[in-house]
Amino acid sequence: MKRDFHAPGRSAVYGTRGMAATSMPIATFTALEMLQRGGNALDAAIAAVAVLGVVEPQSTGIGGDCFCLYAPAGTGRVIAMNGSGRAPAASTPEALRSRQVGTLEPTSAHVVTIPTAVSGWELLNKTYGRKELDELLRPAIRCAEEGWPVHARVAADWATAAGKLRGNEASARRFLVDGEAPRIGHRFVQPELGRTLRAIGTKGARGFYEGEVAADMVATLRALGGLHTEEDFARSLRGAEFVEPIKTAWRGMEVYQCPPNGSGLHVLQLLGILEGFETPEAGPISAERYHRHIEAARLAYRDRDAFLADPAQVDVPVEALTDPAYLAALRGLISDERAMKLLPPAGGSDLAKHKDTVYLCVVDEEGNACSFINSLFESFGSGILAEKSGVMLHNRGYGFRLQEGHPNCIAPDKRPMHTIIPGMVMKDGEAIMPYGVMGGHFQPMGQTLFLTNHFEFGLDVQEAIDCPRLFPSPAKGVVEVERNIPSTVLDRLSRLGHEVALIDKPHGGGQAIFIDRKAGLLVGGSDPRKDGCALGF
Structure with missing residues (x-):
């Protein structure tokens, strides 16, 4: 896609030796400053996240x-x-x-x-x-x-x-x-x-x-x-x-996530469900695309609420939940003609609405790539x-829950179910993209919207972040939509059976850096929903 320079927006950022993308300009500057003083990507990320905490x-x-x-x-x-x-x-x-x-x-x-x-x-x-x-x-x-x-x-x-x-x-x-x-x-x-x-x-x-x-x-x-x-x-x-990361093969690449107690496994689920569909001809801002993503997310978040917990104290069936046959069965539940009225039972949710988090990513001149997320919830x-x-x-x-017998029931020295999830895309044994999307429970949905925007629909890094978002809220039972989704798309979603509701604040915020090793380029994007920026040198 070509950017419309008459419309508000920003271009993707290009660099060759180092790049950082964070949700505040001073944190991005701090990361680059640390790289230029001889630090690596991890040093820069820690310095930046400490600044963000202030x-x-x-x-x-x-x-x-x-x-x-x-x-x-x-x-x-x-x-x-x-x-x-x-x-x-x-x-x-x-x-x-x-x-x-x-x-x-x-x-x-x-x-x-x-x-x-x-x-x-x-x-x-x-x-x-x-x-x-x-x-x-x-x-x-x-x-x-x-x-x-x-x-x-x-x-x-x-x-x-x-x-x-x-x-x-x-x-x-x-x-x-x-x-x-x-x-x-x-x-x-x-x-x-x-x-x-x-x-x-x-x-x-x-x-x-x-x-x-x-x-x-x-x-x-x-x-x-x-x-x-x-x-x-x-x-x-x-x-x-x-800990040992979890991963899935996707579109000729490997997508990596942290394992439970984080919710990264649901990114892998969503990608596996959606990969079996043909790419919608109407593009990323279409009712068909959003409908499928909503339905897949409803199923993945159902599994989250039933199974995600601290694996040190509870068995979390990661392999079973990400098994291609299981994901194919979930895909078979999704119809392009209507929304599911009821989901097959797997567990309910009494979790609250979106939370606050910061995500950042840094790549240094050597090609070290860091994907980092830090949160107060x-x-x-x-x-x-x-x-x-x-x-x-x-x-x-x-x-946590107080429901005894539930996998996520509070217990001594137990970690609660976590929403914050950094992401990393690898190809042929090399990192090609550290990325993340903030927003509490929205994060698996947000990550997969971003990944498919970029790698499936061909949007550049910044466009893929900018693209309008929606989220089927497990707590509210409605699809929370941003204001810039066209009314014709919302009308079609409503006629498919989704209850849509506009939200006051946009969904999350994200950053990503694409590493184009053949061209020797770093391409970064940072979410306009936040105050930050991507910068490279």
């Missing part, structure tokens, strides 16, 4: 979790790292019921699992990085201590979350200005977070999981009824771990601020 505080931070896929050049390998946290050792359904907890609430201390992002950063840095962690954190420290202007999408998200922040005294003091969310351009300063980042730079992850910072987080949570202990945090010093996570240390705590444990 300047995009509603989405991410050291009080959250992370996942990473890293493809070291020349190895033919993809390294997967799980940096998701576990429930406190005392967290059982019985213990919560004894405290009159009948349901898990998103702003409760009980949904704060032990944040494991910092453990993940240190593990990746020590294993594959070139720069010391202290150097990687300096740009984030500068942004925290000197302040950074609030950007437009950040301001909009902040305003939406203002009610949550008012519900916590510390958050209201530190994250509201005269009781309201800061406006666009406000220079937001976080000295306490700066000190904590300095402690991590000096002491490594111990500066977070032991000592004053850990004590502050534990005291904050216990004051709100939490079951957390300093021992829980100390055990999480080595909480992040390398909901906007500002739990809304609980450990004020002395400046750590906003996530609410990833909201993905």
